[in-house]
Amino acid sequence: MDAPTVVAPTMKGTALAYVRTAPAAAISPPTATVGVLAWFRERLFSSIGSTLMTIVIVLLLIWSVPSLIDFLIVNATWTGSDREACLPSQVRPEVGACWPFIGDRLAYITYGSYPIALRWRVDTFFAMLTFGTAWLLWLDAPRRDIGAIYFFVVLPVASFMLLHGFAPLGLAIVDTALWGGMMVTIVVAAVGIVTSLPVGIVLALGRRSEMPAVRLLCTLFIEIVRGVPLITVLFMASVMLPLFLPDTWSPDKLMRALVGVALFSSAYMAEVVRAGLQSIPKGQYDAAHALGLSYLQTLRLIILPQALTVTIPNIVNSYIALFKDTTLVFFVGIFDFLKTIEAARADPKWATSVTSATGYIFAALVYFVFCYAMSRYANRIEKRLAAGENR
Amino acid sequence: MSVSAAPISDTPAVEIIGLHKWFGEFHVLADINLEVGRGERIVICGPSGSGKSTLLRCINRLEDFQRGAIVVDGMQLTQDIRRIDAVRREIGMVFQQFNLFPHLTVLENCTLAPIQVRGMPKGEAEQRAMRFLERVKIPEQAGKYPNQLSGGQQQRVAIARALCMSPKLMMFDEPTSALDPEMVKEVLDTMVALALDGMTMLVVTHEMTFARQVANRMVFMDAGQIIEVNAPASFFANPQHERTKLFLSQILN
Numbered sequence: 001m002d003a004p005t006v007v008a009p010t011m012k013g014t015a016l017a018y019v020r021t022a023p024a025a026a027i028s029p030p031t032a033t034v035g036v037l038a039w040f041r042e043r044l045f046s047s048i049g050s051t052l053m054t055i056v057i058v059l060l061l062i063w064s065v066p067s068l069i070d071f072l073i074v075n076a077t078w079t080g081s082d083r084e085a086c087l088p089s090q091v092r093p094e095v096g097a098c099w100p101f102i103g104d105r106l107a108y109i110t111y112g113s114y115p116i117a118l119r120w121r122v123d124t125f126f127a128m129l130t131f132g133t134a135w136l137l138w139l140d141a142p143r144r145d146i147g148a149i150y151f152f153v154v155l156p157v158a159s160f161m162l163l164h165g166f167a168p169l170g171l172a173i174v175d176t177a178l179w180g181g182m183m184v185t186i187v188v189a190a191v192g193i194v195t196s197l198p199v200g201i202v203l204a205l206g207r208r209s210e211m212p213a214v215r216l217l218c219t220l221f222i223e224i225v226r227g228v229p230l231i232t233v234l235f236m237a238s239v240m241l242p243l244f245l246p247d248t249w250s251p252d253k254l255m256r257a258l259v260g261v262a263l264f265s266s267a268y269m270a271e272v273v274r275a276g277l278q279s280i281p282k283g284q285y286d287a288a289h290a291l292g293l294s295y296l297q298t299l300r301l302i303i304l305p306q307a308l309t310v311t312i313p314n315i316v317n318s319y320i321a322l323f324k325d326t327t328l329v330f331f332v333g334i335f336d337f338l339k340t341i342e343a344a345r346a347d348p349k350w351a352t353s354v355t356s357a358t359g360y361i362f363a364a365l366v367y368f369v370f371c372y373a374m375s376r377y378a379n380r381i382e383k384r385l386a387a388g389e390n391r
Numbered sequence: 392m393s394v395s396a397a398p399i400s401d402t403p404a405v406e407i408i409g410l411h412k413w414f415g416e417f418h419v420l421a422d423i424n425l426e427v428g429r430g431e432r433i434v435i436c437g438p439s440g441s442g443k444s445t446l447l448r449c450i451n452r453l454e455d456f457q458r459g460a461i462v463v464d465g466m467q468l469t470q471d472i473r474r475i476d477a478v479r480r481e482i483g484m485v486f487q488q489f490n491l492f493p494h495l496t497v498l499e500n501c502t503l504a505p506i507q508v509r510g511m512p513k514g515e516a517e518q519r520a521m522r523f524l525e526r527v528k529i530p531e532q533a534g535k536y537p538n539q540l541s542g543g544q545q546q547r548v549a550i551a552r553a554l555c556m557s558p559k560l561m562m563f564d565e566p567t568s569a570l571d572p573e574m575v576k577e578v579l580d581t582m583v584a585l586a587l588d589g590m591t592m593l594v595v596t597h598e599m600t601f602a603r604q605v606a607n608r609m610v611f612m613d614a615g616q617i618i619e620v621n622a623p624a625s626f627f628a629n630p631q632h633e634r635t636k637l638f639l640s641q642i643l644n
């Protein structure tokens with residue numbers, strides 16, 4: 001390679017500097033720091049500790065993964081119409097998951113005892129919910145303001161009419177005692193999600209209010225609800241709510257649980273939103289007020305858009321927690337997804353040694369898929385926000 | 392270059408009478424009396440903590456005060472929130488930290504208040520905003536977000552944003568203090584141009600060259616009080632008060 005060109009001193013006799021006239025040629029990095037081998041060395045075997053850790057984890061995987069795969073796939077039963085298919089025999093001493101059981105009871109696990117002829121209404125509800133969720137989650141979707149109105153106003157009303165029934169439209173009433181399965185889990189989670197954000201925002205603003213009475217009320221509500229377990233709130237809602245209300249007005253069991261879940265999730269959401277509000281610098285309020293924007297305009301146009309955007313990952317995290325917490329409604333006698341699996345696995349038609357395991361694994365998979373999807377979404381938003389800092 | 396003398400008019404732009412303010416026990420503003428004539432340009436200076444910013448923030452009621460009166464364009468500030476909003480509409484304010492809205496583009500920053508507060512149609516608001524962005528010499532940045540701009544550019548957007556509301560008075564709260572040195576000039580040039588157009592201005596700044604060039608009157612504050620009010624020429628050449636002399640000797644060296 002050529003030596004860098006040296007420029008002769010320019011000013012009368014005194015050498016001021018040696019200046020490079022051509023850029024230095026790029027040199028490829030030492031081979032030990034790139035490539036597959038280097039990656040392994042750096043990430044897995046960089047020290048004794050990390051080497052030990054690698055070995056332990058590999059052993060754990062060797063011990064657990066093959067037996068799981070054996071149970072879920074290799075030894076699993078895929079076809080059959082009753083328990084006979086899933087019993088061990090001479091030919092097949094090792095029996096894995098009994099998938100025909102899930103297939104057979106899938107309708108029950110999805111709709112509970114909802115009348116078969118009316119299940120199209122539930123399907124319509126699922127479709128409308130999926131549409132609304134997609135509209136709201138896709139940040140670059142057109143007219144997300146209409147999407148928000150659809151999700152927070154139209155959808156709840158339409159869902160109630162579809163699922164519960166609405167006589168003027170010729171939709172027969174279906175008693176909530178017949179509701180069950182995935183449908184109930186989604187209804188409970190959706191009610192929690194849809195109410196908790198607006199109510200949480202109001203509570204968070206109330207807690208930061210300059211009016212002492214409002215502040216006290218909101219703080220008391222948030223702290224009391226956050227200070228007790230969800231199951232307590234549910235018991236209170238299902239046992240104590242009827243005591244406060246006149247007999248003729250007595251809300252049904254599911255309604256009581258929904259109120260409990262909504263109150264509970266709102267209190268948590270209030271704290272999440274409050275953290276977001278606190279991240280907005282005071283200068284934003286100053287600038288908005290100095291321009292003559294009113295309190296409500298400042299909130300709607302300046303503060304909330306910024307506060308909620310930075311809070312999206314945390315909001316989604318509380319939705320994940322809420323989705324899993326819905327299983328607790330089972331304790332106040334509501335047939336949610338988990339409870340229908342509980343009921344289905346006790347069915348003598350499918351009584352085998354692997355039925356329970358199959359049911360629970362299926363439940364775990366379903367919860368995992370929902371929660372992991374939410375978590376990935378929050379993750380993507382977080383990355384996007386980090387990139388957006390510089391815009 | 393020096394900007395011509397202020398035109399005289401009967402109702403002053405701002406009248407501050409016997410203003411007192413306390414932060415808890417701390418007396419931040421003590422018996423402030425000041426009248427700002429229409430078209431007048433006043434530069435307020437003084438050591439940090441002397442209450443200069445607080446005084447500005449009282450005038451558009453970003454800060455409450457306990458005693459005295461402030462009359463803006465003939466409207467006296469009261470607790471009435473509608474009156475406060477009406478006063479704020481007439482005063483443009485530029486902050487040390489720019490305080491642009493980061494979730495809105497430069498153009499949206501400028502059109503938000505005219506549309507929401509003045510009820511101006513969107514098309515008209517955008518045309519006006521572009522005119523003011525041209526005046527602060529950054530029309531090509533209209534589609535960008537504030538964080539994509541340099542500090543000097545952001546501050547010029549903040550000036551354009553305030554101008555879009557057609558304020559009768561512009562207040563500047565140390566507009567160049569948060570800027571890198573090479574960006575100070577572009578912001579000061581914008582402010583000088585504004586002064587040449589006859590805008591009434593209240594400026595808190597330590598840029599004394601700017602003050603000499605633009606101010607009709609200099610106000611020196613210390614410890615929450617107005618110590619000295621004087622024409623710029625005599626203020627710099629022949630300060631009356633010991634504390635003014637001390638302050639000037641510190642910042643002019």
